[in-house]
Amino acid sequence: xxxxxxxxxxxxxxxxxxxxxxxxxxAIESAGGKAFAQRVDxxxxxxxxxxxxxxxxxxxxxDVVINNAGIGHMKAFADIPMKxxxxxxxxxxxxxxxxCREAARQIEDQGRIVNISTGATAANxxxxxxYVGSKMAVEGFTKVLARELGPRGITVNAVSPGMTDTPMLLxxxxxxxxxxxxxxxxxxxxxxxxxxxxxxxxxxxxxGRWITGQVIHIDGGTVIA
Numbered sequence: 001x002x003x004x005x006x007x008x009x010x011x012x013x014x015x016x017x018x019x020x021x022x023x024x025x026x027a028i029e030s031a032g033g034k035a036f037a038q039r040v041d042x043x044x045x046x047x048x049x050x051x052x053x054x055x056x057x058x059x060x061x062x063d064v065v066i067n068n069a070g071i072g073h074m075k076a077f078a079d080i081p082m083k084x085x086x087x088x089x090x091x092x093x094x095x096x097x098x099x100c101r102e103a104a105r106q107i108e109d110q111g112r113i114v115n116i117s118t119g120a121t122a123a124n125x126x127x128x129x130x131y132v133g134s135k136m137a138v139e140g141f142t143k144v145l146a147r148e149l150g151p152r153g154i155t156v157n158a159v160s161p162g163m164t165d166t167p168m169l170l171x172x173x174x175x176x177x178x179x180x181x182x183x184x185x186x187x188x189x190x191x192x193x194x195x196x197x198x199x200x201x202x203x204x205x206x207x208g209r210w211i212t213g214q215v216i217h218i219d220g221g222t223v224i225a
Contacts, residue, residue: 002197004033006205008064011055012037015069034059042069042095052102064204065103067096067138068116072168073130085130092134100141100156110153112204115142116196117158117215122223139215146213155212157203162219164191186221195220 001024004010010028012035014021021037028035036058040051055062073088096115103113117135120128139158146156163169163181181190199218202208217223 001028001031002194002201003064003066003204004028004035005031006201008204009034009059011035011051011058013040013042013051013069015039015041042099043090045098048095048098048102052106056106061108062103062106062111063108064112064114065099065107066114066116066200066204067099069095069099070116070135072128072172074127074172075130076127077129080130088130089134089137092131093137096138097141100145104145104149107149107154110209111155112208113142113145113149113154113156114200114203115139115156115158117142117160119160119162119217119219119223121160121215122217122225142215143213150212153209155203155208157208157211157213158215159196159199159203160215160217160219160223161196162191162217162222164193164196166193181222184222185219186224189220191218191220 010033012021012024014037018037018039025035025037038051038054039047041047052062070092071088073084075084100113100115107113115138117138118131120132121135121139124132142156142158149156162185163177165178169177178190182188185191196218199216203211203216
């Protein structure tokens with residue numbers, strides 16, 4: 001919705017939440033913007049290719065790609081079954097890789113790619129080895145791709161949110177996670193989707209033209225190095 005407000009024509013990708021994607025499209029269109037929803041399973045190479053093809057068919061070009069699909073995971077290292085490893089890495093690492101690869105093939109010169117990582121890659125909390133490991137892969141992809149696409153004026157960055165008040169918190173003890181997030185942040189509140197969207201909007205605007213290959217913490221001071 002923020003990117004649409006800034007004048008971008010948007011493709012709202014979704015895997016299971018068609019209702020949410022359609023509601024987003026409706027909100028964008030009611031505000032005078034352009035958008036459509038497109039299902040994509042980012043663990044499927046065919047789906048990823050079809051997703052970009054749908055965007056190009058509708059709008060004729062691709063200027064910005066935001067990779068924000070991901071799943072969380074929490075379990076002690078010694079207790080993790082390999083099926084959990086495969087599921088987490090297939091989505092967070094392999095899926096983001098394929099989205100970035102197709103973006104590298106399809107995006108216009110001077111384009112923008114933003115991958116959503118996590119502040120957990122700096123904190124390395126107990127029980128989150130798969131989540132951290134898969135997102136570390138995303139950060140690595142970001143840095144190498146930034147070098148490869150830099151000559152075309154394309155920027156590639158990763159955004160690492162702190163604890164953000166979204167339905168993802170419901171995958172754990174939401175009340176405890178909210179309390180922890182407030183305690184860890186220097187600004188003593190949880191992040192909101194708008195906080196993250198505003199940072200992403202800056203990176204994809206002309207103001208972000210000289211920022212690339214970076215992992216940027218948008219977290220109210222949860223990580224201060």
